[in-house]
Amino acid sequence: MSGQQQINFEKPFIGSIDQGTSSTRFILFDSKGDTVLSHQIPLKQYHPNPGWVEHDGLEIINSVNECISQVLNKYKETNIGEISDIKAIGITNQRETTIVWDKNTGKPYHNAIVWSDTRTSSIVNRFNTKAESLLKKEQQSQSQQQIVPKDYLRDICGLPIANYFSAVKLRWLIENVPEIDQSNALAGTIDSWLVWNLTNKKTHITDVTNASRTMLMNLATLEWDSKLCDFFDVPNSLLPKICSSAEIYGHVESGPLAGVPIASVLGDQQSAMVGQMCFDKGQAKNTYGTGCFLLYNTGDDIVHSKHGLLTTVCYKLGKDSPVHYALEGSIAVAGAGVKWLIENLGFANNSKEIEALANSVQDTGGMYIVPAFSGLFAPHWRDDARGVMVGLTHHTNKAHIARAMLESTCFQTYEVLKSMEKDSNDKLVELRVDGGMTMNDLLLQIQADILGLPVVRPHNLETTCFGAAYAAGLTVGVWSSAMQFHIGKRFTPNPNIDHMKRINDWHKAVSKSVDWVDK
Known part of the structure; x- marks a missing residue:
């Protein structure tokens, strides 16, 4: 935990949860954007087989609650301000990592499958074969230009069919975890899991930046796409509601931040774009963490890459605000x-x-x-x-x-x-x-x-972390x-x-x- 002298702080304050691949953090920022207090907890990774990477969903939410508690304890001890001076919290999270849980018990059916996990290679091959078959039929009937199978869905979701994205991880869970009862199951990326827990099971949402990493969202409509869900055989009933990156999704229901609104959700790389103030078309940032992620703001243009990049949502800072896209x-x-x-x-x-x-x-x-x-x-x-x-x-x-x-x-x-x-x-x-x-x-x-x-x-x-706080x-x-x-x-x-x-x-x-x- 770290802090500065109280004299430097300007109220009000905004909190930010940063749930990443290797750790969980909670940081409190003041109105100048300066860090007031923070706490960080390492997050254990599980490798049950070569190429498999997992997180325990309960460990994740416990680490979030512990980070918040540690920061708020110090906040009270140093008399920095009142709880009422904390106006909202934001969430930024590791993207693509996928978890399925029972909506009644609140327990995950299986560990979360992390974005870097490669167990879905056979599923990816299966879907590439499916795409190849569909392409042959469509190209014969419509004389379309040649498209490689992995790019079959790229015009809709901006992504190739690959291990990296959430749809194939969700498909693996459905096929390999017999305990999953789809009538009682909810699925999502880590942001969905956090919001659902923090609001005491009241809110099952994701934002457009995280949804754009699943291979299931239509980039133009910002909604779950029926063609994509059908292709991957993912029931829409499992999926969260897609929201903007900056709105009030609900309030923290318990703990030291009870009553504080949850007012932003951004995937970690998009949150860094916001935190770097890359709001102009043509600006770019690179985040050097566990992996490396370079995003380039393309404004309101959906630029479909011809050179091996991803097309993704950059941010949508409000229900009625325009959406900005990025190449990644x-x-x-x-x-x-x-x-x-x-x-x-x-x-x-x-x-x-x-x-x-x-x-x-x-x-x-x-x-x-x-x-x-x-x-x-x-x-x-x-x-x-x-x-x-x-x-x-x-x-x-x-x-x-x-x-x-x-x-x-x-x-x-x-x-x-x-x-x-x-x-x-x-x-x-x-x-x-x-x-x-x-x-x-x-x-x-x-x-x-x-x-x-x-x-x-x-x-x-x-x-x-500041990007989520700023939003x-x-x-x-x-x-x-x-x-x-x-x-x-x-x-x-x-x-x-x-x-x-x-x-x-x-x-x-x-x-x-x-x-x-x-x-």
């Missing part, structure tokens, strides 16, 4: 690669030591790491890929490997950004960044050099317009460095990682 490039392994070096290989005790180790050499000695531990996400979408190290020599040591792991995040970001420029027919001016890895100055300098663009780290790094504050009138974006540090590319050969070598390394898993 999702990278499966970023900070998770550093964690792997620490926990699996014992290279260091923490990420700061990895940075120092990587900084002890000038380059990687010509070696590359492609950390495709669970396949490659954007722009490749290859679930048959696996991690590789290439270019090893007798000269290679731990420092080279540590630096190569950092560079892998930067090269993957380069690939995604180049795809965005092709889809949008525009070039980015700067890249705003956030997430835990952005404390690493070496990483951000390498990123600026490889991109040939300024990389901007904000003054307040809690952009994901909630808009809902209840704490804020009425965009806040000023404050730069923490700008990293400018070295004009004397030509990275094209290394970029080409990176592409060669990626080619070695694919076709590893037999389908």
Whole structure:
């Protein structure tokens, strides 16, 4: 828990729940957007089989309640204000992670299946075969242009058929958990689970940003689509109501925040866009966390990617507010690669030591790491890929490997950004960044050099959590317009460095990682 002196705080306050892949947090912000108090609890991941990643749904809600209690205890102890000074809370959450629970008992039927889980590969193959069959019929009758099976639904939902998204995870749960009684079951992403619990079983909702990650929502109508639900054989009765990202969904029913409205829900990457104040078409941010997620604001245009990106909802800040869309490039392994070096290989005790180790050499000695531990996400979408190290020599040591792991995040970001420029027919001016890895100055300098663009780290790094707080504050009138974006540090590319050969070598390394898993 952390706090500042009371003299710096400006009432009223907004709370924000950040339920992520590796931890749960609750942060209290003041009306200037400064962090007042926070508490964080690590979240255990379960790996019952190779490629499987799960969370315990009850552990998730317990961690949320504990974080809130810890912050509110400190809030009362320090006499910062009254409960009435906390005007609302917002929620931001790990996306795509899927859970099904009994609406009567409130207990999950099974652990939540996390976004990075790959158990659904056979289901994805089955649906790709189904799509191929349907495409043949449609193309014969309508003389349509050729579409690859995985993109069969992309024009409706903006997404390829892939392990990543919620529909196939929900399908796996329905097919493999016999205890699920569909007449009493509710399903959703983690935001739905949190709101339902916080409102004491009264509210089963999701917002447009989370719904746009399921493969079940129509991007144009912002509703569950009958063609999509039929294709994946997902009963509409299981699904939550789709709402905007900023409205009052209900009130906290118990605990220290009882009576406080829940006034925003945003998927974590979209919340970071809001927190970075990326409200203009053409602005982009990259979040460097467990994975890496680059979003590019396309305004009110639904831009269907031709270069391996996702089309998603960026935000809809109010029931009657316009919806903004985004192109997104999702990278499966970023900070998770550093964690792997620490926990699996014992290279260091923490990420700061990895940075120092990587900084002890000038380059990687010509070696590359492609950390495709669970396949490659954007722009490749290859679930048959696996991690590789290439270019090893007798000269290679731990420092080279540590630096190569950092560079892998930067090269993957380069690939995604180049795809965005092709889809949008525009070039980015700067890249705003956030997430835990952005404390690493070496990483951000390498990123600026490889991109040939300024990389901007904000003054307040809690952009994901603040995005949800800001949206909630808009809902209840704490804020009425965009806040000023404050730069923490700008990293400018070295004009004397030509990275094209290394970029080409990176592409060669990626080619070695694919076709590893037999389908």
